Amino acid sequence: MATVNVEKIVILNRFQNGLSLIPLIFYIPIGVLLMVLRCFIFIHALIIYYFLSKISFVHSVLLRLMFTVCGFVVTTNGSIRSDRQQLVLVANHMTSLDPFILNLVMHYILVVEASAHRGDFTVMCNQVAISGELSKDDCVQLIKKTVEGQQALSLGSTLPVLLFPEGGRANSILGLMKFRTLPFQLGAAIQPIGIIAKRWFFDINISTYSSPWWADLLFSFFVPFTVYSIKFMPLTERRESESSDQFCERVQSNLARGLGVCSTEVTPADVKDFMKDRRETRTLRSASSVVTPPSSGPTPSHPEQTKAKQQQPEEVTSSDPALNVMLKHVREVLPHATTRAVLQDLEQTRDVDVTITNILEGRVDLEQKPPSPPQQSASEKELDATTFKASSFHKQAPARQMSLQERKQAMLDTARQRYKEKHGIP
Amino acid sequence: MAGSALKRLMAEYKQLTLNPPEGIIAGPINEDNFFEWEALIMGPKDTLFDGGVFPARLTFPSDYPLSPPKMRFTCELFHPNIYPDGRVCISILHAPGDDPMGYETSAERWSPVQSVEKILLSVVSMLAEPNDESAANVDAAKKWREDRKQFEEIAKATVRKSLGL
Numbered sequence: 333m334a335t336v337n338v339e340k341i342v343i344l345n346r347f348q349n350g351l352s353l354i355p356l357i358f359y360i361p362i363g364v365l366l367m368v369l370r371c372f373i374f375i376h377a378l379i380i381y382y383f384l385s386k387i388s389f390v391h392s393v394l395l396r397l398m399f400t401v402c403g404f405v406v407t408t409n410g411s412i413r414s415d416r417q418q419l420v421l422v423a424n425h426m427t428s429l430d431p432f433i434l435n436l437v438m439h440y441i442l443v444v445e446a447s448a449h450r451g452d453f454t455v456m457c458n459q460v461a462i463s464g465e466l467s468k469d470d471c472v473q474l475i476k477k478t479v480e481g482q483q484a485l486s487l488g489s490t491l492p493v494l495l496f497p498e499g500g501r502a503n504s505i506l507g508l509m510k511f512r513t514l515p516f517q518l519g520a521a522i523q524p525i526g527i528i529a530k531r532w533f534f535d536i537n538i539s540t541y542s543s544p545w546w547a548d549l550l551f552s553f554f555v556p557f558t559v560y561s562i563k564f565m566p567l568t569e570r571r572e573s574e575s576s577d578q579f580c581e582r583v584q585s586n587l588a589r590g591l592g593v594c595s596t597e598v599t600p601a602d603v604k605d606f607m608k609d610r611r612e613t614r615t616l617r618s619a620s621s622v623v624t625p626p627s628s629g630p631t632p633s634h635p636e637q638t639k640a641k642q643q644q645p646e647e648v649t650s651s652d653p654a655l656n657v658m659l660k661h662v663r664e665v666l667p668h669a670t671t672r673a674v675l676q677d678l679e680q681t682r683d684v685d686v687t688i689t690n691i692l693e694g695r696v697d698l699e700q701k702p703p704s705p706p707q708q709s710a711s712e713k714e715l716d717a718t719t720f721k722a723s724s725f726h727k728q729a730p731a732r733q734m735s736l737q738e739r740k741q742a743m744l745d746t747a748r749q750r751y752k753e754k755h756g757i758p
Numbered sequence: 759m760a761g762s763a764l765k766r767l768m769a770e771y772k773q774l775t776l777n778p779p780e781g782i783i784a785g786p787i788n789e790d791n792f793f794e795w796e797a798l799i800m801g802p803k804d805t806l807f808d809g810g811v812f813p814a815r816l817t818f819p820s821d822y823p824l825s826p827p828k829m830r831f832t833c834e835l836f837h838p839n840i841y842p843d844g845r846v847c848i849s850i851l852h853a854p855g856d857d858p859m860g861y862e863t864s865a866e867r868w869s870p871v872q873s874v875e876k877i878l879l880s881v882v883s884m885l886a887e888p889n890d891e892s893a894a895n896v897d898a899a900k901k902w903r904e905d906r907k908q909f910e911e912i913a914k915a916t917v918r919k920s921l922g923l
Contacts, residue, residue: 661762664824664870665762665763665765665766665823665870666766666870667869667870667871668871684762685761685762685765688762688765688766689765692765692766692768692769718780718781718800719778719779719780719781720778720783721775721776721777721778722775722776724776725772725775725776729789732771732775732785732789733788733789735775736775736783736785739783740783740796740798743781743783743798743800743811744798744811744921744922747800747809747810747811747921748921748922748923750809751809751917751918751921751923752923754809757923
């Protein structure tokens with residue numbers, strides 16, 4: 333597995349570069365017209381989809397045609413294995429329209445993870461939602477039950493189960509995110525599916541990391557057309573000697589090879605961290621640009637700081653091993669300190685103890701403070717006689733000792749006083 | 759390791775000194791030994807132990823915060839979750855590995871993210887709401903369940919006794 337930066341895996345912007353936007357300006361009137369027309373056709377296609385039976389051949393041809401008019405050109409390579417009693421499909425997840433596109437060529441039960449596929453276009457799909465709170469066994473049970481229910485409804489024919497094991501959208505041009513093991517624990521044969529989407533003429537990405545499905549859909553109507561090639565890969569079965577983790581890895585690398593990309597270790601959590609870092613960098617940059625008046629020359633410290641921040645996400649993953657060991661030690665003692673802040677300080681000190689001291693004494697700027705500050709403000713609000721707070725934390729031990737003793741006495745006195753008042757003891 | 763434990767304890771002591779939660783005071787008994795603390799906990803308002811001030815001793819291991827401290831009330835306290843010898847039985851004081859009863863989820867167990875303050879707050883809520891499912895003091899749990907009146911009487915006496923009145 334290759335190490336690839338998160339940056340290269342997620343799609344951040346819909347438009348790639350400035351130059352390709354020039355022809356787009358001339359295309360806008362046509363595009364908008366096309367978009368409006370296709371909106372209506374699309375609605376009709378959906379109505380047909382819902383009201384006609386799902387199996388009829390005419391129906392599927394008609395639908396494919398209508399969706400082609402809407403700008404979705406779907407080509408398939410290979411076919412789904414229908415001889416299996418129970419089949420699990422795993423596909424790479426590139427755009428929010430993936431479930432919809434796949435639904436045009438086959439029927440399946442989509443497993444939606446509540447946290448992962450928010451914002452996907454799943455209107456037409458049979459689906460089963462699993463929430464993050466369920467344990468893996470519960471999820472497996474739930475999926476199996478849904479499949480059985482479906483089987484009873486459709487008189488014997490089973491629908492395959494589809495999962496997007498990446499758990500988030502990634503551009504499948506450079507790499508796949510790390511697969512989750514859930515699909516591989518269902519105990520059925522796996523058929524990997526590769527989806528590649530391409531747009532000609534304009535370099536507009538179909539989905540970005542966080543774009544909502546309706547925006548993606550409108551952009552799809554806007555551009556001339558989008559070509560989706562769906563590649564059904566050979567059935568993979570778990571070998572007897574294999575654990576589900578190994579099986580998962582094997583399928584991932586097979587699918588990656590089939591798509592001509594590399595499989596990576598990046599997880600959705602990494603992507604989330606990366607996005608957070610990026611937002612912070614942005615706010616920092618905009619803040620600094622507000623602070624510096626445009627007439628004066630840029631102060632040398634600002635660009636450097638921004639640069640250092642930008643490099644951070646890479647450093648967190650690929651700094652030198654000695655530093656990583658030290659980082660681990662510090663985090664063991666102070667789990668609430670952010671990796672970035674700790675690393676930054678470690679780079680200067682190169683000493684675990686010094687860094688711990690620095691953090692504890694507040695010399696390190698922890699961007700993510702532990703959840704205690706809100707508690708403090710809450711307790712400050714309802715300050716009453718039962719909070720025994722010292723005005724300061726003395727530097728000398730004897731003074732601290734005295735203060736502690738005094739506060740203990742004060743608490744006892746207050747409690748006694750109250751008790752006497754309450755029970756009328758003189 | 760003891761060095762980082764000391765630093766962390768110092769930080770927590772500072773936090774508890776400058777910003778203590780309601781009705782809680784805690785600090786080292788003697789700063790020569792930073793691993794022995796005394797805490798005073800006021801009985802939470804409008805509960806059975808309302809008004810009492812209960813001293814407890816916290817003993818920290820040298821690998822704190824990797825391992826949890828031990829906590830023992832030094833006063834008499836008749837309570838379902840406190841052993842007759844004063845030891846406190848709450849999940850936050852148990853490391854994820856050892857679960858003598860087998861009913862706790864690891865989320866509520868000790869981890870380095872927890873703190874003295876969180877332990878003491880848990881103890882306060884334990885005082886307010888005894889949990890008779892995991893009884894440390896069987897007599898107390900039985901009384902609490904079957905003879906609430908008498909339990910209240912005993913609690914009242916405990917409160918008064920804790921104040922030295």
